[in-house]
Amino acid sequence: MxxxxxxxxxxxxxxxxxxxxxxxxxxxxxxxxxxxxxxxxxxxxxxxxRSKGHLYLEVLRTVLERIQERLAPVIRSQSGPAEKLPAWVEALIDALAEHPNSARLLLRALFEDDDFPEDLEPQAQEVEGIVMSILGTYQAIVQQGIDLEIFQPVSVTDATQTMIGATVYHFASGEIGEAVTGGPIFAAAAIQRRRREVVHFLIGGLTADPTH
Amino acid sequence: MxxxxxxxxxxxxxxxxxxxxxxxxxxxxxxxxxxxxxxxxxxxxxxxxRSKGHLYLEVLRTVLERIQERLAPVIRSQSGPAEKLPAWVEALIDALAEHPNSARLLLRALFEDDDFPEDLEPQAQEVEGIVMSILGTYQAIVQQGIDLEIFQPVSVTDATQTMIGATVYHFASGEIGEAVTGGPIFAAAAIQRRRREVVHFLIGGLTADPTH
DNA sequence: TTGACGCCAGACCGATCGGTCGGTACGGTC
DNA sequence: GACCGTACCGACCGATCGGTCTGGCGTCAA
Missing domain, CATH: 1.10.10.60 (Homeodomain-like)
Incomplete structure (x- = not known):
């Protein structure tokens, strides 16, 4: 390093x-x-x-583009939805875990009312465009799995929102920070365990028969 | 009304x-x-x-106690974990959906570094105590299900964090607000659909066999 | 040597921040 | 009438907010 x-x-x-x-x-x-x-x-x-707002949106853009790069190889791969979806989530989690601040920053930004002054409207729309692009790739995988009758016919937008909430919140909350301070090796082990659990939850929700 | x-x-x-x-x-x-x-x-x-900080913590306490009351009858019921867990999540979602601001407020507060000045430390600890109490009731149900071999042997804390992230984020993000403005009837229908999906995800993750 | 330019610091601006001040109106109680 | 506690207000405080202005320091080309 x-x-x-x-x-x-x-x-x-x-x-x-x-x-x-x-x-x-x-x-x-x-x-x-x-x-x-x-x-x-x-x-x-x-x-x-130019202003505090411009700086803020620039930070957001940087973070989102870093995540987008992480997800790109997964999206380009030729595998089916059943393998692609966990790979997508794992790539997202890796990106979030690598930069622990990103998860917190995104969590704040994602559910906030984007109430920006008009002079930086274009930057705000560009950031929102990246978000929509990222979410779109996930929704495409889910939709494909549903069409192929591999996944349960859930609402795609709700599934996406659940996935985002589970992953981003998971790595935004405090304990991951402590893991990092515990040293890179412990952190890597903890992240692997967390990643396995979160992915399992999301896959389970998509594949299990809803007969409760 | x-x-x-x-x-x-x-x-x-x-x-x-x-x-x-x-x-x-x-x-x-x-x-x-x-x-x-x-x-x-x-x-x-x-x-x-006494101060802005005291007011903020008082708001948090009010919101959390309202949720706690919602969950109380579920916790007191005599049913097993398989019925109790979805009932718990549904009660939480009802509480969040009833007061749309609560989800946003909680989402902010939950992952934030509680960096309060020392003069309102007791209030902060009381609020944190309520949060831990609420989460404890959920973890108890999950643990019970695992002990009875009804649920998969996942990490209880991770399962809790995933559940919180999925539910709170789900109802903190924007669309639920639009549903509310669409009138109480539409909102109720939308919430019911969302509730079904989120619960299904969480149950699926706990009951599905992790063999991906 | 000179000038242009990128980069940066310090002094400063009006506005707003959380919070305090003295004081007013009012209902109840001796 | 004297006296209380509760509820509220406008005026004001020092500090800090985001942002501007002026000018200096280094570098590089001419």
């Missing part, structure tokens, strides 16, 4: 901002604290980003 | 505060807006509550 490049100021800001927004939400982060922790003056932030 | 009593100022504040905190989070709510929407002066808020 060697850092090849000294991170640029812009990268440093984005990194610190992700941690702070994940901890305290958009309104809970002051630009003074963000600047201090980035090793910069407050006004320097405005050299790299 | 007749309101028997004119709500007291204190009740009005709590009601408005729940909606605002659910919408914008703790840091995102200004006491001026809260006072205006409650029909009071800002300084009057401090007559009823």
């Amino acid at each position: 060697v850092e090849r490049h000294e991170p640029t100021s812009r990268e440093k800001i984005l990194e610190v901002a992700e941690a702070l927004f994940a901890r305290s939400g958009f309104a809970g982060v002051g630009l003074r604290e963000l600047a201090d922790r980035s090793g910069l003056g407050k006004s320097s932030l405005f050299h790299h980003f | 007749v309101e028997r009593h004119e709500p007291t100022s204190r009740e009005k504040i709590l009601e408005v505060a729940e909606a605002l905190f659910a919408r914008s989070g703790f840091a995102g709510v200004g006491l001026r807006e809260l006072a205006d929407r409650s029909g009071l002066g800002k300084s009057s808020l401090f007559h009823h509550f």
